[in-house]
Amino acid sequence: MMACPRIAVVTGATSGIGRATAIRIARDGFHIIACGRDPARGAATVAAVEAAGGTADFHAFDVTAEADWAALAARIVTDHGRFDALVNCAGGFFSKSLPDTSLEEFRALWTLDVESVLLGTKYGLRAMRDTRTAGSIVNVSSLAGLIGLDDCAAYCAAKAAVTHLSRVAALEGGAFDPPVRVNSLNPGVIWTEMITGSYGESDAVRAFAIDGNALQRVGEADDIANAAAYLAGPASRMVTGTAMVVDGGRGAD
């Protein structure tokens, strides 16, 4: 173990893409601060990271609460003095036609998907700047932030906002010394609780998850975790402001 390991924060680390990302980037030598609301599930993520040979702490936390982000950033600056990677995975989803979507539903998703990323990027940029870390921020958006998806107006709008906010953050982070990189990661349909929780796990849902992909297989959380590892680490040293699409070719046609 290095005297001063690289520090990575992963939000939404209690399930799905977030948990897979925590396990994957720990393998690259990051110490993981796994964030989420549920301590029991957080403990399971920490155990999975450790079982894979990495190290992690769970940090109970609400991504939509600015005070929680401020406290987390202060703790990282004080305890670690560096902040190398932030992967904002936390988010939500619902499917409903636009005429049936209430303003309350729209605002709730906007808070969970966009305000969480705004706050994370804000406090991530601050802490990376203050610790003079050449950090990398990865905001998990969606293919739905780049193309339309039936009955997902609120989600598409929110993920488009995440994608574009990340581009502006890349411009601002580039001015820091050393520069901080910011990219969005735009997955296609990935087989996680976010999908099965909304649509179930029937053969029809599985067929939907496969058939729109050129590669004719289900996208897995590990596929996105591998991409997050690429964006978080030195292999992407000169990559900033991009929207990295990992969708099995779904969005290309």
Place this chain on the structure above:
Amino acid sequence: MSLEGKIILVTGAGSGIGAATVALLRVRGATAVATDLTGTDIRLDVTDPANWDAVIADTVARYGRIDGLVSNAGIAAATPLVDLDLAEFRRFTAVTVEGAFLGIQKVVAQMRAQGSPAQGSIVVTSSVMATQAAPGVASYAATKAAVSNMARAIGIELGRKGDFIRVNVVAPGGTVTPMLEKAMPPGFVDNPLSWASVPLREPQRAEDIAETIAFLLSDEASFMTSAIMTVDGGWSLT
């Protein structure tokens, strides 16, 4: 990000991004077959179909199969459109577009001959100039745009045919290579002012582009096809 045991053909490997890619692929455990007009042991003129056939046959005879292709050979020049003659434009088309077309078509045929479903990964070197505009780059930009979207179309086509051949595109911004130094005025590359409009305030090195190519070739990118990976320090953002 291992490429252990993979047999990967790289075009334009005599210098710059191609040479850096060959070096990195070898570090990652691959057998990189380096080809170019000059500067490599194996000569390949990507515009010549018979030359492709010979190089592929020779590679298969030597290593048994081909797992990957890095279609990287390209040319650059900065000529104002009003001074651009048709012969130069056609030369860009031949090397950048037809060269990639021939390579992908013939390597895919080889991959299909190796088993069903066919397996493989192809990466095409395009440029941010495929989607950005600048003076003097009409033939470069037009042919990079063509090769970029051709690669994406082939990615979809191969997936739909039940192959597991992935096709992706890397789109570098200004990268320190002999090709760039030749295309730009003397001193351009080493002048920090040349990169002042890049958010990360420096040019890419050939090694940076090689990292992205290696990622796309690897199984870590096994759910990626028809994707464009930009590596430009944020230059194309504004």
